[in-house]
Amino acid sequence: MGRVYMIVLGVLMTGGLWGCGYNDLQGLDEDTKAAWSEVVNQYQRRADLIPNLVATVKGYAAHEKETLEGVVQARAQATGIQVTPEMLKDPAAFEQFQKAQAGLTSALGRLIAIAENYPNLKADQNFRDLQSQLEGTENRITVARKRYIDRVAEYNKMVRYFPTNLTAKFILHLDERPNFSVADEKAVAKPPEVKF
Amino acid sequence: MMPLHCMSRVWREPARLVVFLGFLLNPLLLSALDVPPLTGRIVDLAGALPAHDAEQLSARLEAHEQQTGNQVAVLILPSLEGEPVEEYSHRVATTWRLGRKETDNGVLLLIALKERKLRIEVGYGLEGTLTDLRSAHIIRNEIVPRFKAGDIPAGVRAGTDAILQTIEGTYQAAESPTRDRQLLQSSAFQYVIIGVFVGFLAGLVLSQGLRRARALLGAVLTFMVAQAASILWGVAAAGLTAVLLWMALSAKGPGRRRGFDDWTWYRSSRGGWSGGSFDHGGFSGGGGDFGGGGASGDW
Numbered sequence: 001m002g003r004v005y006m007i008v009l010g011v012l013m014t015g016g017l018w019g020c021g022y023n024d025l026q027g028l029d030e031d032t033k034a035a036w037s038e039v040v041n042q043y044q045r046r047a048d049l050i051p052n053l054v055a056t057v058k059g060y061a062a063h064e065k066e067t068l069e070g071v072v073q074a075r076a077q078a079t080g081i082q083v084t085p086e087m088l089k090d091p092a093a094f095e096q097f098q099k100a101q102a103g104l105t106s107a108l109g110r111l112i113a114i115a116e117n118y119p120n121l122k123a124d125q126n127f128r129d130l131q132s133q134l135e136g137t138e139n140r141i142t143v144a145r146k147r148y149i150d151r152v153a154e155y156n157k158m159v160r161y162f163p164t165n166l167t168a169k170f171i172l173h174l175d176e177r178p179n180f181s182v183a184d185e186k187a188v189a190k191p192p193e194v195k196f
Numbered sequence: 197m198m199p200l201h202c203m204s205r206v207w208r209e210p211a212r213l214v215v216f217l218g219f220l221l222n223p224l225l226l227s228a229l230d231v232p233p234l235t236g237r238i239v240d241l242a243g244a245l246p247a248h249d250a251e252q253l254s255a256r257l258e259a260h261e262q263q264t265g266n267q268v269a270v271l272i273l274p275s276l277e278g279e280p281v282e283e284y285s286h287r288v289a290t291t292w293r294l295g296r297k298e299t300d301n302g303v304l305l306l307i308a309l310k311e312r313k314l315r316i317e318v319g320y321g322l323e324g325t326l327t328d329l330r331s332a333h334i335i336r337n338e339i340v341p342r343f344k345a346g347d348i349p350a351g352v353r354a355g356t357d358a359i360l361q362t363i364e365g366t367y368q369a370a371e372s373p374t375r376d377r378q379l380l381q382s383s384a385f386q387y388v389i390i391g392v393f394v395g396f397l398a399g400l401v402l403s404q405g406l407r408r409a410r411a412l413l414g415a416v417l418t419f420m421v422a423q424a425a426s427i428l429w430g431v432a433a434a435g436l437t438a439v440l441l442w443m444a445l446s447a448k449g450p451g452r453r454r455g456f457d458d459w460t461w462y463r464s465s466r467g468g469w470s471g472g473s474f475d476h477g478g479f480s481g482g483g484g485d486f487g488g489g490g491a492s493g494d495w
Contacts, residue, residue, distance in 0.1 A: 004401050023424065128332075128336075129332070132331075132332030133328050136327075136332075136489065136490065136491055137328070139282050139488045139490075139492075140488040141488075142282070142488060143286060143488030144487070144488070
């Protein structure tokens with residue numbers, strides 16, 4: 001009879017896990033990963049646009065070396081970071097990724113700002129198209145980041161809330177995930193410096 | 197007999213209430229511009245389109261949806277009230293859920309008169325054809341020149357025409373969704389069968405306890421398993437287990453006759469599941485999602 005009770009206990013525990021967020025946690029874990037892929041995807045898309053953009057600007061404003069090089073360097077830095085799923089668990093690596101992308105954002109902002117000084121460049125069809133694509137991508141990045149922030153917040157809540165935190169800690173071994181920080185938001189939102 | 201810590205779910209509700217109140221008090225959120233109700237394909241809050249134009253355009257969009265499945269809507273606002281056009285338009289598009297759920301084939305053309313800003317918001321599924329670039333071209337070449345000339349209706353007409361032409365023929369009628377549904381049902385069915393099996397066995401195996409308690413335990417177990425399919429399935433499966441156990445146990449051993457106690461307990465403990473969606477008649481979004489594709493412009 002002892003064995004029977006063990007079976008019943010096992011079944012009960014399985015049921016209990018269902019009740020205590022086992023599935024929800026697993027689902028949210030996957031959701032955050034998917035949302036993260038979308039963020040990375042959009043950042044990659046932006047990086048892909050940059051060589052063309054730099055080449056076009058060079059055609060009109062080759063002597064703006066500093067700004068152009070700044071963009072190229074920032075891009076190299078951003079794309080040089082190996083993006084792995086482990087990054088989601090490591091606040092330091094996440095921070096580094098964030099910083100590199102923010103650096104690229106502000107370098108690009110400077111590039112677009114100097115374009116204002118070159119009417120011919122501004123009127124160039126190719127440049128305008130690239131600019132629209134860049135704007136579109138920045139907007140997608142914003143959306144993807146927002147979704148990631150929401151997902152991670154939801155996930156972190158589950159990991160910290162009382163009943164489900166036990167499941168997260170002792171059974172799934174899930175930790176809180178780093179999220180995009182406000183400081184970073186501020187850096188991104190800061191208007192680019194315009195040098196004359 | 198769930199592990200004890202499950203009980204503290206009770207505490208989550210008050211916590212949510214506090215968070216909710218916090219949101220209410222947040223001045224930023226209070227000032228955010230509301231998403232207007234989706235009253236039709238053309239929502240003209242600024243009164244910029246003559247009724248005749250709006251009707252014609254709406255008919256065109258409807259015909260297009262019937263033909264291709266793409267949902268296109270136009271929103272004209274008097275003012276954005278300080279909100280960035282990209283943020284607001286994404287909020288409107290995702291609230292209205294334009295486009296079908298599986299294909300995300302919705303488009304929103306948003307125009308704010310006071311700020312002289314406009315945006316084409318493109319659903320995930322149409323990003324490949326109505327690209328950011330194409331959207332920017334439509335804004336730049338079709339809409340803005342007409343808006344600059346002061347002719348809002350002509351700009352809206354030309355813009356929607358260009359959008360429709362771009363996305364026409366991009367969407368193949370969805371294959372009948374029956375296969376998906378069957379798949380879903382069969383997996384739901386698995387949960388139900390396993391659930392009933394587990395619950396029934398557990399109820400039988402327990403040698404002690406009242407018949408009622410054993411039937412109840414079996415039903416609860418079944419529910420835990422079968423709710424993975426859906427709450428409704430869970431309740432149904434639990435009911436089935438309870439009845440089966442009750443019958444099996446009545447046939448076997450002694451036990452008090454207590455009629456339908458278990459049933460009433462069950463119904464009251466799990467009362468009220470959410471109903472299906474209501475069709476308001478007229479136009480409603482199909483559940484499409486938006487990832488920020490499209491382009492913005494001004495005039």
